[in-house]
Amino acid sequence: MQPKVCLVLNNLGNFNRAWTQILRNLGIDYTLCIATSTTTGANIQTPQGVFSPSSPDLRGYFRQFDAVILCENTNNLASTSLINYSVFWMGWNDPEDPAFLFFNPHFSAAIGESAYNSNFPSDFPIVRPNPSDIAGTLYAADGGTASSLVLGIGITGGRGACVLFPAENIRAHVISICSVQSNIPYYWKLDTAKHSTLASTTYTHRVARNGRAGEILAVPAPPTSSEDTETYPADCVVAYRYRNSFWLPAALHRRQDIADDRNPYLFWLLYGLQLAGVRPRYKLPVQMETDHPLQAVGTGAPFNHAITTQMGILEASWDWMRDFARQRNTAIVNGLVVGTKYRSTDVGYHWNLLYSTSRTQAERDAAMRVHQILVAGHREGTTPCGVHDHTIGTNGYWGGSTAAGFVRHSGLRYGAPNDVPIARGRCCVAPHVLPAGVAGADAQTVQVGDTELIEWDIPTSGTGTTFDLPAGSVHAARIIIESEIEEMLALGFPDGYCGGHKYTNTAANNSGGECYWQALKEFGFRGVRSAPECNVPYRTKCVTPNRYWNGFHLVPHKNLDNVGDSYSLGLYYPDAPAERHAVGTYRLDHSGDISANWTTQPVAAWRAYRRVLCQLMSRWLSTTAVALGGAYFHPIHCLMPVSPSRVLERFDGWNILNAANQPHYNHAVELLENMDAVVRLLPEYLYWGTITDVMDHRERVMGG
Amino acid sequence: MPVRFLRNASELADVSWETPLPVQVANAKPVPADTLLVATTTVTADANRDLLGSAATELPTLDGCMQYRKLVWFYFRASAADTTYRVLARATDQNGAPLGAGWQEIAPATPLPGEANSWNRIEIPATTDGYYDQYRIEVRLTAGNSYTLTSKIVGVR
Numbered sequence: 001m002q003p004k005v006c007l008v009l010n011n012l013g014n015f016n017r018a019w020t021q022i023l024r025n026l027g028i029d030y031t032l033c034i035a036t037s038t039t040t041g042a043n044i045q046t047p048q049g050v051f052s053p054s055s056p057d058l059r060g061y062f063r064q065f066d067a068v069i070l071c072e073n074t075n076n077l078a079s080t081s082l083i084n085y086s087v088f089w090m091g092w093n094d095p096e097d098p099a100f101l102f103f104n105p106h107f108s109a110a111i112g113e114s115a116y117n118s119n120f121p122s123d124f125p126i127v128r129p130n131p132s133d134i135a136g137t138l139y140a141a142d143g144g145t146a147s148s149l150v151l152g153i154g155i156t157g158g159r160g161a162c163v164l165f166p167a168e169n170i171r172a173h174v175i176s177i178c179s180v181q182s183n184i185p186y187y188w189k190l191d192t193a194k195h196s197t198l199a200s201t202t203y204t205h206r207v208a209r210n211g212r213a214g215e216i217l218a219v220p221a222p223p224t225s226s227e228d229t230e231t232y233p234a235d236c237v238v239a240y241r242y243r244n245s246f247w248l249p250a251a252l253h254r255r256q257d258i259a260d261d262r263n264p265y266l267f268w269l270l271y272g273l274q275l276a277g278v279r280p281r282y283k284l285p286v287q288m289e290t291d292h293p294l295q296a297v298g299t300g301a302p303f304n305h306a307i308t309t310q311m312g313i314l315e316a317s318w319d320w321m322r323d324f325a326r327q328r329n330t331a332i333v334n335g336l337v338v339g340t341k342y343r344s345t346d347v348g349y350h351w352n353l354l355y356s357t358s359r360t361q362a363e364r365d366a367a368m369r370v371h372q373i374l375v376a377g378h379r380e381g382t383t384p385c386g387v388h389d390h391t392i393g394t395n396g397y398w399g400g401s402t403a404a405g406f407v408r409h410s411g412l413r414y415g416a417p418n419d420v421p422i423a424r425g426r427c428c429v430a431p432h433v434l435p436a437g438v439a440g441a442d443a444q445t446v447q448v449g450d451t452e453l454i455e456w457d458i459p460t461s462g463t464g465t466t467f468d469l470p471a472g473s474v475h476a477a478r479i480i481i482e483s484e485i486e487e488m489l490a491l492g493f494p495d496g497y498c499g500g501h502k503y504t505n506t507a508a509n510n511s512g513g514e515c516y517w518q519a520l521k522e523f524g525f526r527g528v529r530s531a532p533e534c535n536v537p538y539r540t541k542c543v544t545p546n547r548y549w550n551g552f553h554l555v556p557h558k559n560l561d562n563v564g565d566s567y568s569l570g571l572y573y574p575d576a577p578a579e580r581h582a583v584g585t586y587r588l589d590h591s592g593d594i595s596a597n598w599t600t601q602p603v604a605a606w607r608a609y610r611r612v613l614c615q616l617m618s619r620w621l622s623t624t625a626v627a628l629g630g631a632y633f634h635p636i637h638c639l640m641p642v643s644p645s646r647v648l649e650r651f652d653g654w655n656i657l658n659a660a661n662q663p664h665y666n667h668a669v670e671l672l673e674n675m676d677a678v679v680r681l682l683p684e685y686l687y688w689g690t691i692t693d694v695m696d697h698r699e700r701v702m703g704g
Numbered sequence: 705m706p707v708r709f710l711r712n713a714s715e716l717a718d719v720s721w722e723t724p725l726p727v728q729v730a731n732a733k734p735v736p737a738d739t740l741l742v743a744t745t746t747v748t749a750d751a752n753r754d755l756l757g758s759a760a761t762e763l764p765t766l767d768g769c770m771q772y773r774k775l776v777w778f779y780f781r782a783s784a785a786d787t788t789y790r791v792l793a794r795a796t797d798q799n800g801a802p803l804g805a806g807w808q809e810i811a812p813a814t815p816l817p818g819e820a821n822s823w824n825r826i827e828i829p830a831t832t833d834g835y836y837d838q839y840r841i842e843v844r845l846t847a848g849n850s851y852t853l854t855s856k857i858v859g860v861r
Contacts, residue, residue, distance in 0.1 A: 427756045428742040433859070435767040435838070438756060451739050457757075 003278050004029040006046075006062060006098075008086070009071040010038060016252045018263045018626050019071060025628060025701050026685065027281025028273070031065070038072075038081040040088075040115040053085035054119075062089075065098045067276035073104035073250055075152050075180040077131040082106035084116045091121060093243040099207045099276035103268060104177060104250035109137070124242055125194035125214055129179050129186070138179055138186035139236045141220075143607055145591035146183040152254050157587045158264055158618060159185050160610025163238050164221035165681060167209070171221045172677040173613035174267040176238050176249040187220060188247070190235040198242070205244045206277050215241040217248075217275070227602035227653040239268075241275070248272050263626055264618035267678060270625065270685045285689025285697060286330070286624050286679055288672065289505050289529070289632035291388060293318065293334040294370045296348040297567045297636055302660035307359070309644050310636060311366030316647040317639055317668050318373045318383070324672050325382035328679075330688035333498045334374065335388030335505035335529075335632075338487040342407040343391035351487065375492045378499060386504025387484035387496040396510025397480070398471045398535040406469035408461070409483040417463035421475035425455030448474055448518045449550050472540075477512060477519035485523060495524075501692045502526035505632060509557045510534055513541040517552045527553025527695050529630045546702060553695045556629030560616045561585075562638045562667050570641035570662045571608040574598055582612040605653045605663045617674050628698050630691065638667035740766055740775070741857040747787055749845045755855050764838035767800070772859035775828040775839060779855040780821070785848030787816040791828050793836035800837075807840060816843065 005023065007030055009015050023030045035042040035053075043050045044058055051058035062068050068089065074082050089100050109130035111117065120128075130137040142159045149157035161176040179186040198214025208215070217239035220232040240247045251269035273280070294314060296307050305313070325332050340349040347358045353367035377383025390396065393403035409415040424446070429438070431445065431454050440456030447453075458475070461467055469476050485496035497504055502525050511517065511530035520528060534554070535541045547554040562568045564579030571582050572594055578584025588611040589595050597604040623631040643649065643664040649656050650673075656664040679686045709725055711717035719725055743755050754765045769775065781787075792807035810829050818824040828834065828841070843853060 424742065426744045429756070429766065430738060430740045433740050433766045433768045435764040438758065438763055438765075453739070453742065 001279075002029055003027070003280055004031070004065050005273070005278060006031050006033055006065045006068045007071055008033045008035060008044065008068060008083075010035050010082075014254060015071065016255055016263070018252055018266070019069075019269075022266065022269065022625050025282070025284065025625060025697075026273075027701065028278060035083075035085050038084060040084045040113055040119070042085040044085065054088040059092055059097070062092070062098050063096050066278040067099045067101055067273065069101045069272075070103065070105060071252075072106070073152070073254065074106050075150070075183070077106075077108045077129050077134075077179060077181045078110050079106060079108065080111055081113060081116075084111060084113055087116045087119045090124070090242070090245050091119070093203075093205065095205050097205075097244055100245040101248065101272040101276055102245060103248050103252075103272065104179065105247065121242070123194055123198060125191045125198055126237065126240055126242075126247055127189040127191055129181075129188075131181060134181060134186070137189055138181075139189060139232055141176070141178075141185040141187045142610070143230060143590070143593045144184060145593040147185070148587050148590050151177060151180050151183050151185060152250065155264070156615065157590070158611055158615030159590070160588075160607055160614050161238070162221040162610055163218045165218050166216060168681055170677050170681050172681060173610060173617055173674050174678065175264050175614045175618050176218070176268070177265065178238060178249045187232065188237050188240070190216070190237045190240070192235050203243055207241070207244050207246075207275060213243050217241055217246070223606070225606070225653050225655065227655070228606040229603045230606065239271075246272050246275055263622045264615070266625055267618070267621055270682050274682055274684045280685060282697065282700065283685055283687050284624055284628075285693035286675060286686050287333070287630070287688070287690055287694060288330070288620075288675075289333045289335070289630045289691070291335040291505055291507075291632055291634050292337050292350075292637075293374055293383070293385065293635055294350045294353060294367060295337060295634075295636050296353055296367075297640065302569065302573075303640050304659060305640060305644065307363040308366045310640070311363070311370055313639050313642055313644060313647050314370045314636060315366070315373065317635060317642075317666065318370055318377075320648055321668055321672065322373055322377045322382045325377070326380070328676065328688040331381055331498075331501065331690040332383050333501060333503060333505065333630075333691050334383060334385045335507065336374070336385040336488070336491075336493075337390060337507075338387050338484045338496075339389040339391030341487045341490065342409055342483060351491065354491075371491070378493055381499060384498035384501055385488070385493055386498040387481070387488060388505060388507045389480065389484050390507045392480055393469075393471055394537055396506055396508035396535070397477070397512030397516045398538060398541065399508065399510055400471060400538050403469040403471050403476075405466060407466050408479055409486045410465070412482055412486055414479040414482045415486065416461075416465040419460050419462055420479065421458045422461050422467065422473075422479065423459045423470040423475060424473045426457035428453040428455045430454075446474060448514050472513070472515065474515040474518050477516040478522070481516075481519050481523050497523070497525050498691070501690060503528065503553075503555075503691045503695070505529040505557070505630060508536060510536060511543065511554055514549070517549050517554075521550070521552055525552070527555055527691075529557045529632075530554040531557055548698070548702065553698060555691070555694065555698075556623070556627040558619055558623040558627070558629055558631040560620055560631050560633045560671065562612060562616070562633075562665075567637040567640045568667070569660070570658065571605065571612055571665050572598060573660075573662060583608050586612070586615045588612065588615060602654050609651050609653075609663075609665070613670060613674055616671060617678065620671070620675060621678065624686070628694055628702070630694070633667060633671070635668060642666045736861040738772075738859045739856065740769070740859045741855065743855050745843060745853045745855065746850055747781075747783075747785075747843050747845050747853050748850045751844065752842055753844060754840055754842045755853075761840075763840070765841045766839045766857070768837060769839060769859060770795075770835055770837050771861055773833045773835065774860045775834060776858045776860060777826045777828060777841065777855060778858070779818075779824055779826075779853055781816070781818050781824065781851065781853050782821060783848065783851030784818070784820040785851055786846040788813040788844050788846055789816045789826075790814070790842045790844075792840040792842070793829075793834070794838050796837040802838065808836075810836075813844070
C-alpha cells in the first residue's frame, strides 16, 4: 500500500513548497487540489475532475487517500471565509473516509455564510473563535503578547510552548499556534460538555485509537516549577481529534519561497500525518553535530570561568552526550579544529589546549580529559570527529585567493621536505587534444570531477615548510587536507573523517569548490557540510544546485547556537548586546515581555526557556525533514551559562544559578532531550540516526 | 562464481564485457562541450609565441580537435597593452600527420579585444564551423610592457 495524501489549497501563489518537499522526503505520494474560492460554493479541482465540495463524487475521490490536508490558514479571525468549503467534510466520518487534517483552521464565528454555519457539526467540541470575544473563546498563549515579527511568516521570533501529549505521556517544546489575532498566538477553548459526550461515544475508524468520537491530543503542559506562573485552564487544548478530523496548530509558514530548513511549525504536520495513519516509505534520521568540541573562550566577566572550569563543563557535558549517543544509537559528529599544530598559536584551540606550554599543566590535564572522551567516542562511533580548519588564509577552504605564510606539516606525501605542486600548472591541456612534444618535463595528469588535464610548468613548494599558498587548486587542497589529517592522527584519532561516516563539518561551512571536493574524495571523504556560498569571504564559488557532485555530498547546514556572536551569556542577559544571548539572537523578546520582566518576574526566565527551545528545536526539525541537512552548535560557546557545580542539571529557572547569578541553562542537554521527546512522539517518522543515514537518504530521495 | 543479472524478462546473463551490468547515469548530463585548455601566458613581443609559450611554429596549441565544431576562447587580460592574436588551423591524415607543411590562417593578426583587467570571448572560427584537427593560437605584444593573459578554451561539438 503506497502512502498517499491529498493537499487542498486555494491557490499556488502563496503555497509553501515545503509541504511537498517534506512529503517527497518521506516517500509519501501526494496530489494537489485547488479550491476555486474560499466559500462553500467553491469547486474542488482534482486531477479526476472538478467536484462540488459537498458532492458524493468528491467524497468518493477522497477515499483513495490516507489523509486530506487543508493547507490554508490566516492570521485574521475577522475573515469571513478561507476554507469554508471544508465544512462538509467534517461530516464524512465513515470508516471508508480518509482522515482530515486541519492546521490552524479558520472556523471563526465571523464566518457568516449560512451554508457553513448550518453544516458545522453541532457536537463539535472546540469553541469557535470570536474576534469580538477573544477572551471568551480563546486562550492567549505564551504570555499573550504581540509577536515581534509577523506570526506565520518569520523565520525567527518563535513563540514558546511546552505541550503535553496525554496519550503518549510526553512533554515536548514545539511551537504551537492554534489561532492568531493581532499577532498574538492563541490556544483553543474546549466545550467540555460536548467533549465529554464525544469521549464516551463509541466510534469506529482506523484513526480513532481510543475507539471514541473525541480525543484530546495535546494540551499546554502544566508548569514544573512554582516560578512558572504561565498556566492554562483545564478546558484549554492545543490539538484535538473530532471523529476522523484532526484539529491541529499551524504546520507551515504562509510563504511561497521557503522549501528549506526554516519552517518552524512542521512538527504538527509530522504528528498529524502519523495520527492519520499515513505510513511513510521512509523515516527521517535525526542527528546532531558540533563544531569545536574542545575549545576555550575568554575567562573574564560575567562568568569568570577559569580554563579548568571551562574544561570541566565540557567534560561533564561530553560525557553526557557520549552516553546519550550510545543509548540512542546515534552519532554526534564533530568538526574538530585542526591546523593549530602548525598554523595558529591561539591557545584556545584544540591542539594548543593539550600541548601548548602557555597552558598550565592543570589546564592541559583538564583539556586532555575532554579530548580522551572524544577519542574514545570516535573509536566506538558515538562522537566521531573530522577535520575543521579555521587556519587557512581567511577562513575554511578557499576563503581567500592565497593563504599567505601557510605552514605545512612534515612527512607523508605533501609535507616538508617534499617538493610538491602548490598551484595549477601554467599550461593545462586536455589529454585528447594535447599535441605531441608540447608538454613540459614536469607534466602530470590532474583530474577534477569529469575534467582531466595534463598540467606542466607547475609552481612547487620547494623543500620548505612555510610559503604563500594559492588556495584555489587541487594541489593546495591536497596539502591542506593531508596536513589536517596528519594532525588528527597525531591527536590519537585513527582518521580525520568521522570514522565510517567519511564526513566532516567544514570550518565556516566553507567547502571550497570542485578542487577541494575532489581532494576530499581522494582522501576518502564521502561528503562535507557546506553553505550555499562555499568559500566565504572570497565568494567566488557556490555549491552545485543539487548539492551532490560526482558522488560527493554537500550537506546543508543550520546553526543551533544560543548566541549570535562570541560566547553565550545565557537565555537572556540584561543590558547585553542582543547577539550575546539567545533571546536577542532569535528576536524572542515579544513586546518586551522578557526584558521588561527579567529581574522582577521569574516567569520571564521560563518564557525565555520555552521560546529558545521551541525556536531551535524547530530549526533542527526543519533541517532534518526539509533540507536533509546537518544542524550543529558550538559547545563551549553555548555552555558557558551553566552552573559549573551543577553542569548537567536541567533548567529550573532562578532555582539554579550560574556564575553570573543568572538562570543556569545547559544547551546540549536541553536540546538533545527535547529532540528525544519529539523522536519518541513520532516513531513512525523519525529515528535517531547518523550523518551516514542522512547522506544515504539524500541519495534515496533526491536522485542524481 | 560469476555475477549474474536479469538481462531481460526471462534471461539471466553473466557479467562480461559483452553483457555489462546495466547502469543508470546519475548526476551527469550530456554536455556538448569540453574544457580543452587552461593556461597562463606571458604576452611578449616575441614572434610566433602561442598560448602555451611555444615559439616552434609547427607545434599546434591543440591537436585532435576534429570532433569540435567551435572552440570558444575565454580570456582575462591584465593589461591593455597593444596585442595581436592570430589563429592557424589545419587538418591531419588518419595517422595524425598534417596533410602538408604550414598552416591555414583562419584569423590573421588582429588586435586582441579588451581593456586592462577585462574579460573577453572569441569564437574560433569566427564564422562557419571548424572541425580542424589542429589549431595554433598565437599572441604578440606590439607596444607596451609584457603582461599576463589567462585563457580557457572550450571545445563545442
